[in-house]
Amino acid sequence: MTDEGFDVIVIGGGGAGLAAAATAAELGASVLLFESERELGGSTQLSAGLFTAAGTSVQAALGIEDTPQRFFQHYMDLNQWLLGPGLIAAFCENAGPTLEWLLGLGVEVPAKVSANAHMPGLCQAGVEDVWRGHVPRDQGYGLVQVLAKAVRDRGVEVVLNTRVQRLLTENRRVCGVVADDLEVRASAVVVASGGFAQDGELLARYYPAALRAGEDLFVVAAEGSRGDHLRFGEEVGASVAGDGWGLMLPTAYFQRLHHWQSGFPPKSRVYVDATGRRVMDEDASYAVSTGIIEAHGGFVWAIFDERARRTLPPGYAHWDADHVAAEADAGRTVRAGTLAGLAAEIGVPAGTLEATVRRWNGQLPHGRDDDFQRHRTLANKGSQENPEPIDDAPFYAARVLPAELVCTHAGLEINAGAAVLDERGEVIPGLFAAGEAGAGVLGQRYVGGGNAVANALTMGRIAGRNAATTQR
DSSP, X not given: OBTTBEEEEEEOOBHHHHHHHHHHHHTTOOEEEEOSSSSSBHHHHHSOOOEEOSSOHHHHHTTOOOOHHHHHHHHHHHTTTOSOHHXXXXXXXXXXXXXXXXXXXTOOOOSSBOSSTTSSEEEOOBSOSSOOEEEOTTHHHHHHHHHHHHHHHTTOEEEOSOOEEEEEXXXXXXXXXXXXXXXXXXXXXXXXXXXXXXXXXXXXXXXXXXXXXGGGOEEOSOTTXXXXXXXXXXXXXXXXXXXXXXXXXXXXXXXXXXXXXXXXXXXXXXXXXXXXXXXXXXXXXXXXXXXXXXXXXXXXXXXXXXXXXXXXXXXXXXXXXXXXXXXXXXXXXXXXXXXXXXXXXXXXXXXXXXXXXXXXXXXXXXXXXXXXXXXXXXXXXXXXXXXXXXXXXXXXXXXXXXXXEEEEOOEEEBOTTOEEEXXXXXXXXXXXXXGGGEESSSOSSOOBTTHHHHHHHHHHHHHHHHHHTOOO
């Protein structure tokens, strides 16, 4: 710190803020980081830590050829080219180097095939043809611990439990912040305060689709996700990008925690819509599964049998044999002695539901799925055994819908250098943003597991680098 303040102030101590602070400090900048909560980590700490990147040493060690250009094409195509190509190109080109930086700091991603987002190694993150999901040891918690050590080792001053009140401006330039009613000046400010998933009013304004889940909605984002970035943006006339976008995961109505705490639905299940017909690969990536469900009326019925319920692995909060039985006893999960009786209870044609289950039983238990190719998804997840038939009465039906709110995508519009833009598309001097606060990378369609963490850390690095070289 100089008599005039700091070189860089970072607002937020999640993945984006920590990456920005560590990077700025590496370049010799004096850095002050404010975190509104009592500990560092934000939503990154609550995540699986999965990181999507292309052209990495982990891929190369497994003999996988990939490039940022190929990643860019997939990313843009999945989002129907609604995102800014320049920004996405910068993200795709820098995600790999950011992963290498993390590996150099001590993050461990073993060069081995992973079957899921909780097994360290390389996994299929979404619907990409080349696997790009890098799963670290110790999940998001481990990532944050490594980044927090990097911040400490580089001399960043960290102030916890302090929520920044507003930005300081001078001659249209952002020159610091106000926190605890004190003015602190800086050459540049990086907003990395997270999203707004915990603020109902902002959800209604910028992501009303999340509220369609009604009482089934539950939020897994960090408590600090209160939309401070949008309020800062209003102060300086920043443009907002990503309005109406976010990430909702399809879950059973009774889930209220991350899936690694709630548990996982039985392998032997079929998803049907109001017609009683099967509508999707039941294990489809959430890069596309939410959109499929929305196209079929906003929810589907998960149909399974007593054997599937009884053999659910113990120890989970919600997808547990006793919990499902209790939901059925209470009448919230539908249960019936026959498929025809189940169909009557959920209001679908009995003959259609029976035909759907009969066709499913003739395929998946024998290792193939001519209709939706789920056998391929199961193989990619490391499944060693085929699903059991759905034929052991009683039968169950549980509503599955987009109800788990993970992150929001509306935020301060940024360019390829993570600089915040005003409503005319011009750079606001001295202001940068990253993560959920810096919008334009997370699009209408979430590319797959690791998209948000990769965005946070990659754009955080870019923001920190450019903030450190900003001149007053």
